[in-house]
Amino acid sequence: MFNPLLALARYLQDTSLRLDLSQSTWGVPIIGAIHVLAIAWFGGSVLLLNDVRLRRFRWIGLSILVFTGFLLFWSEPMRLYYSQFFRAKMALLVVIGLASLLPARHARLAMALSLVLWAGVILTSRGIAYR
Amino acid sequence: MALENSWIFPVVESIHVIGLAAFVGTIVLEDLHTLGFAIPETRNLKMWTHAGLATMLLTGAVMFFSDAARYLHNPAFHVKITLLVVALAAHFTLHRRGTRFAAVLSLALWTCVVLAARAIIDFDV
Numbered sequence: 254m255f256n257p258l259l260a261l262a263r264y265l266q267d268t269s270l271r272l273d274l275s276q277s278t279w280g281v282p283i284i285g286a287i288h289v290l291a292i293a294w295f296g297g298s299v300l301l302l303n304d305v306r307l308r309r310f311r312w313i314g315l316s317i318l319v320f321t322g323f324l325l326f327w328s329e330p331m332r333l334y335y336s337q338f339f340r341a342k343m344a345l346l347v348v349i350g351l352a353s354l355l356p357a358r359h360a361r362l363a364m365a366l367s368l369v370l371w372a373g374v375i376l377t378s379r380g381i382a383y384r
Numbered sequence: 385m386a387l388e389n390s391w392i393f394p395v396v397e398s399i400h401v402i403g404l405a406a407f408v409g410t411i412v413l414e415d416l417h418t419l420g421f422a423i424p425e426t427r428n429l430k431m432w433t434h435a436g437l438a439t440m441l442l443t444g445a446v447m448f449f450s451d452a453a454r455y456l457h458n459p460a461f462h463v464k465i466t467l468l469v470v471a472l473a474a475h476f477t478l479h480r481r482g483t484r485f486a487a488v489l490s491l492a493l494w495t496c497v498v499l500a501a502r503a504i505i506d507f508d509v
Contacts, residue, residue, distance in 0.1 A: 286502040292401065293498045297409025300432055306424050372402050379398040 262334040265327050274328035281328050288321040292375070299371055302364045338380030345373050393450065400443040407436025408494050411475070415487035460507040464500035471497050 265271055274280050295314025298307045326333055333339045349370045355363040410426060410433040417423040448455050455461045471493035478486045 282503070282506045285505075286499050289401070289404075289502050290495060290498050292405050293408040293494070294412050295409065296405025297411075297413045297426075297429065297432070300406070300410065300429060301413075301424065301426075304424055306422060310423065371405075375401045375405070376395070376398040379394045379401065383394050 259334060262330040265330040268327075271327055271330065274324065281325065284321050284324050284328075288318060288325060291317040291321065296371075299367060302367055303360050333381065336381055336384060338377045338384065342374055342377040342381065345370055345377060349374070393447070396443050396446050400440055400447065403436045403439030403443060404498070405436070406432045407440055408498065410436065411490060411494060415491050418482055418487040419484060454508070455504070457509065458504055458507050460500055460503035464497060464504060467493060467497045467500055 274284075291314055295311065295317070298311045298314060301307050349367060352363055352366045352370065355366075410429040413423055413426045413429065414433075417426060471490070474486070474489060474493060479490050
């Protein structure tokens with residue numbers, strides 16, 4: 254059966270950028286530092302999820318996290334594809350995406366759900382560094 | 385170290401990062417508000433700032449004492465702690481005045497603390 258995620262991981266594994274990223278001394282540390290810095294700068298906005306004025310601020314943060322996160326994935330795609338923690342993290346991100354579709358009358362539920370889910374994302378993320 | 389090889393260390397590390405999101409995350413919102421960005425008033429987030437700080441100090445201490453000698457030999461750890469002391473001192477004095485200068489200084493200091501903290505991993509031996 255065709256597995257698009259595995260195909261993507263295999264494709265990225267064979268690119269020269271994967272080699273450059275994984276062999277560079279400061280590449281991954283710098284991208285990882287920006288990734289963590291984005292959590293520090295934009296993490297607080299999750300506490301004000303119902304405030305529409307922060308919508309653009311949240312999207313900037315999410316964009317930086319997704320962009321740096323994708324580069325980090327690119328640096329070791331095959332290991333991450335087989336990491337249980339990485340899979341759990343991706344699953345949680347999908348649930349966060351679905352929770353954001355909850356209708357406005359469930360705003361409080363969406364808010365509480367998103368706090369718990371983001372905490373889970375951070376927990377599984379740290380796990381990825383270990384296995 | 386016993387703690388480093390168990391599942392406890394990654395969990396403590398994760399709670400430290402969750403505390404970071406709450407602590408620095410709310411301070412950044414407050415500073416950007418002070419600087420006139422389109423960020424709402426964040427006075428009712430004070431509780432999260434303090435809960436985040438308490439969480440970070442506690443989990444940070446647990447990680448440090450799991451292998452104190454290793455941290456003391458890490459140059460990034462020294463930079464981080466020095467910056468942390470300065471940032472905390474500024475936070476509880478200058479920052480309270482709510483001036484634009486204090487907001488810029490706060491953003492710069494906390495950014496440097498996070499970067500130095502992340503570098504602890506890279507300078508670990």
